[in-house]
Amino acid sequence: MQQPDADEIRVIFQPMNRVVTVPAGTSLFAAIALSGIAIESICGGKGTCGKCRVILIKGSCTDAPDSGTGCRLTPKEREEGYHLACRVALSTDAEFTIPVESRIDSPQILVTQPAAVGTVEPSVTRYQVELSRSDGLPFASQSVRFTGYTGLRPRITDEQYHALLASETPLAAILSTLRAPPTVLSISPADSPAPMYGVAIDLGTTTVVGCLARLDTGEILATGSALNRQITYGEELLTRIGYSASPAGVATLQKAAATSINDVIGTLALNAGIERTAIIDLCLAGNTVMNHLLCGLDPRYLELADAPVSRAPLIRTAQEIGIAVHPAAGVYCLPNVSRFVGGDAVGDMITAGMNASDEISLLVDLGTNGEIVLGNRNWAASVSCASGPAFEGAGIRSGMRAMKGAIDHVHGDPVTGEIRWSTIGSTPARGICGSGIVDLAVAMVETGTLDFAGKLNFRHPRVRTGPDGAEYVLAQAQETGTGREIVITQQDIDYLMDSKAAACGAIAVLLKRYKYTVSDVRHLYLAGAFGAYTDINNAVRFGILPRFPSASVHTIGNGSLSGAYACLLSTRNRAEAESLAHHMVYIDLMVDTAFAEEYSAALYIPGRPDLFPSL
Known part of the structure; x- marks a missing residue:
C-alpha cells in the first residue's frame, strides 16, 4: 500500500470497502467511527465487552498491553488474526475485515403507528x-x-x-x-397557504424512531427509524455519561444525537415528498440522559443518588441544536422526572392513559434502562432500574441486538431435554437477542439445565467447562452463520439473574411502598421492544415480572413515540405531560432500604412466592 503522507495512515474496512485516512497513532476504534461503520461496542471502547472484534488482513497494528481486567481474546482467535478494535493503535497502512458478529446489520427496530389524537391544537x-x-x-x-x-x-x-x-x-x-x-x-x-408539518421523535439510547404528520389534520405521512449514532461511544447510559466528562465529549455526543435525528427526518421527508424546511415543529421523547445530551447539557450530575432534576421541559430551536428542518422550528422535549425516568416514560403514560383511569395500573418499559410507574389518575410513583441491557442481548458473550441472524425464540422439551430455536430472518444463527435469552432461560429450567438459583447443571450433556467456567452450548460451530459456537456462560446467567432481580425487585418496592399486592393491579402496560417481542408468560415464569392475576395486559408498542406524537398535535397534552412529570413521585433505589431485600428475594426463579401466585 502507498502511504499518502508520512504522518497519516490509510485504513481499509471490508467487506464494505470503506477507506479512511487518519493520523498515525489513531485508535482503530476511532477510525471505524470516522468511517461511519456501525460496530458493536457495549463498553464504549474500554476493552471490557469484547464485542468490537476485527480481523487483520494486511499490514500491521499494535495492541495495547493486556490490563488483565478487560475481555481477552483466546489464543485461537489471535492465531486467526482477531483484534479488539478499541485496543489497537494504528501505525502503518492496514486492511481489516469487520466480521459478521461485530456488525450492526439491519437491526429490528420497533416502529408502531401512533394512536390517533382527538382534538388537534398544535403549538x-x-x-x-x-x-x-x-x-x-x-x-x-x-x-x-x-x-x-x-x-x-x-x-x-x-x-x-x-x-x-x-x-x-x-x-x-x-x-x-x-x-x-x-x-x-x-x-x-393567504389563498395558497403552505402546509404545516411536524415531526415526533423517540430518541432512544439505541434507536431513534420518528413520524411525520400534518399539523392541521394530524395525518401521519411517514414513519422511519435509525440507530442512535451514540452507540459507538457505549451502549449503556453510564458509559455515555462517562464519555461526556469533557466539553468535547458532550459536543461529540450532542452532534451524534442530532445527526441520528437528521437521518430519520431525511427519510421521512423523502418518503413524504416534502422539503425539510417545511417541518416547523418537533416534539421529542427521550430519557433524561438523552435529553441532556441532545440539548448540550452536562449529564454527569445524574450519577449522584437523589440528584435533583428539573421537571420543566427542555425547549430549543432546531438551529440551536443542529436539526436540519426550518431553522426557527421549536424542539419540545417531554419533561424529565428524575435521573433515569425521563420524557420517554411520560410519553408512555400519555399513551397508556394511566392519567385517565381510576384503577391501579403498572407501566413497565425495559429498554437499555428500565422505567416502572405505578398509579392511577390521582397519583403516580416511579422507579428506574439498570435491567434492560441484558434483555436486549447486551453483556452476554453470544448476545446481540435483535437483527438478522439473532436467535429470537427458544423452546425446550421437558421430556426429551431437547431445545429448539428460531432466528430473525430464518438465517443461520449469529448470536442470541433479548427475547431469545428470556425464552432460553425458561427452557433451561424446564429441561433441568438450570436450577432455581440460576446455576448450570454439569450433568446435562451440553454443559461443559469453558475458559470462564461453566457454559452451555446452544449451537455448534457448524450450525451458526459465524463459524463460532453460541454459548451461554455461567457469568451470562449470573448477569441475567441480576437484571431480572433488579426489575422484579423494583416492582416489588413500588407495591410494598404503597401497600398493594399483585392482585390489586388491574392493568399491566408493557412498552417498547421488551413488551412487543418478549413472551410475557416466559418473562413471568423466569421472574422478570410478577404474576398479576387480576390484571389485563396491554402492549402499547413504542409508547414513547406515541406520546411524543400526541404532544406534537396538542398543547393540552403537553400541559398534561408537564403536570404528570411535576406531580410524579420518584423513588431512588440507590438509597431505598427496601430494594436490597426485594432484590435478594428475586435472585431465585421465579422469586418471592407472594409475587407469583399459582407458580
Missing part, C-alpha cells in the same frame, strides 16, 4: 395578516395584525416585516407559541 397556528397602511406615517410605523390572535406581540424579523408591507396580495403567517413571545415562522399567500 403552531396560521393567521390571516391585516395591514393598516397610513400615508402620513413612516414605513416602519405601519401596523400589522393577525386576525383572531390575542396575546403577546409576536416576534418578527425585519425581512418578514418588510415582506408583509411590500405585498400586494393577502397573506397568512404561521406563529409558534412554544416560547414567549410567539415567533412568526413563515409567511405565505
Whole structure:
C-alpha cells in the first residue's frame, strides 16, 4: 500500500470497502467511527465487552498491553488474526475485515403507528395578516395584525416585516407559541397557504424512531427509524455519561444525537415528498440522559443518588441544536422526572392513559434502562432500574441486538431435554437477542439445565467447562452463520439473574411502598421492544415480572413515540405531560432500604412466592 503522507495512515474496512485516512497513532476504534461503520461496542471502547472484534488482513497494528481486567481474546482467535478494535493503535497502512458478529446489520427496530389524537391544537397556528397602511406615517410605523390572535406581540424579523408591507396580495403567517413571545415562522399567500408539518421523535439510547404528520389534520405521512449514532461511544447510559466528562465529549455526543435525528427526518421527508424546511415543529421523547445530551447539557450530575432534576421541559430551536428542518422550528422535549425516568416514560403514560383511569395500573418499559410507574389518575410513583441491557442481548458473550441472524425464540422439551430455536430472518444463527435469552432461560429450567438459583447443571450433556467456567452450548460451530459456537456462560446467567432481580425487585418496592399486592393491579402496560417481542408468560415464569392475576395486559408498542406524537398535535397534552412529570413521585433505589431485600428475594426463579401466585 502507498502511504499518502508520512504522518497519516490509510485504513481499509471490508467487506464494505470503506477507506479512511487518519493520523498515525489513531485508535482503530476511532477510525471505524470516522468511517461511519456501525460496530458493536457495549463498553464504549474500554476493552471490557469484547464485542468490537476485527480481523487483520494486511499490514500491521499494535495492541495495547493486556490490563488483565478487560475481555481477552483466546489464543485461537489471535492465531486467526482477531483484534479488539478499541485496543489497537494504528501505525502503518492496514486492511481489516469487520466480521459478521461485530456488525450492526439491519437491526429490528420497533416502529408502531401512533394512536390517533382527538382534538388537534398544535403549538403552531396560521393567521390571516391585516395591514393598516397610513400615508402620513413612516414605513416602519405601519401596523400589522393577525386576525383572531390575542396575546403577546409576536416576534418578527425585519425581512418578514418588510415582506408583509411590500405585498400586494393577502397573506397568512404561521406563529409558534412554544416560547414567549410567539415567533412568526413563515409567511405565505393567504389563498395558497403552505402546509404545516411536524415531526415526533423517540430518541432512544439505541434507536431513534420518528413520524411525520400534518399539523392541521394530524395525518401521519411517514414513519422511519435509525440507530442512535451514540452507540459507538457505549451502549449503556453510564458509559455515555462517562464519555461526556469533557466539553468535547458532550459536543461529540450532542452532534451524534442530532445527526441520528437528521437521518430519520431525511427519510421521512423523502418518503413524504416534502422539503425539510417545511417541518416547523418537533416534539421529542427521550430519557433524561438523552435529553441532556441532545440539548448540550452536562449529564454527569445524574450519577449522584437523589440528584435533583428539573421537571420543566427542555425547549430549543432546531438551529440551536443542529436539526436540519426550518431553522426557527421549536424542539419540545417531554419533561424529565428524575435521573433515569425521563420524557420517554411520560410519553408512555400519555399513551397508556394511566392519567385517565381510576384503577391501579403498572407501566413497565425495559429498554437499555428500565422505567416502572405505578398509579392511577390521582397519583403516580416511579422507579428506574439498570435491567434492560441484558434483555436486549447486551453483556452476554453470544448476545446481540435483535437483527438478522439473532436467535429470537427458544423452546425446550421437558421430556426429551431437547431445545429448539428460531432466528430473525430464518438465517443461520449469529448470536442470541433479548427475547431469545428470556425464552432460553425458561427452557433451561424446564429441561433441568438450570436450577432455581440460576446455576448450570454439569450433568446435562451440553454443559461443559469453558475458559470462564461453566457454559452451555446452544449451537455448534457448524450450525451458526459465524463459524463460532453460541454459548451461554455461567457469568451470562449470573448477569441475567441480576437484571431480572433488579426489575422484579423494583416492582416489588413500588407495591410494598404503597401497600398493594399483585392482585390489586388491574392493568399491566408493557412498552417498547421488551413488551412487543418478549413472551410475557416466559418473562413471568423466569421472574422478570410478577404474576398479576387480576390484571389485563396491554402492549402499547413504542409508547414513547406515541406520546411524543400526541404532544406534537396538542398543547393540552403537553400541559398534561408537564403536570404528570411535576406531580410524579420518584423513588431512588440507590438509597431505598427496601430494594436490597426485594432484590435478594428475586435472585431465585421465579422469586418471592407472594409475587407469583399459582407458580
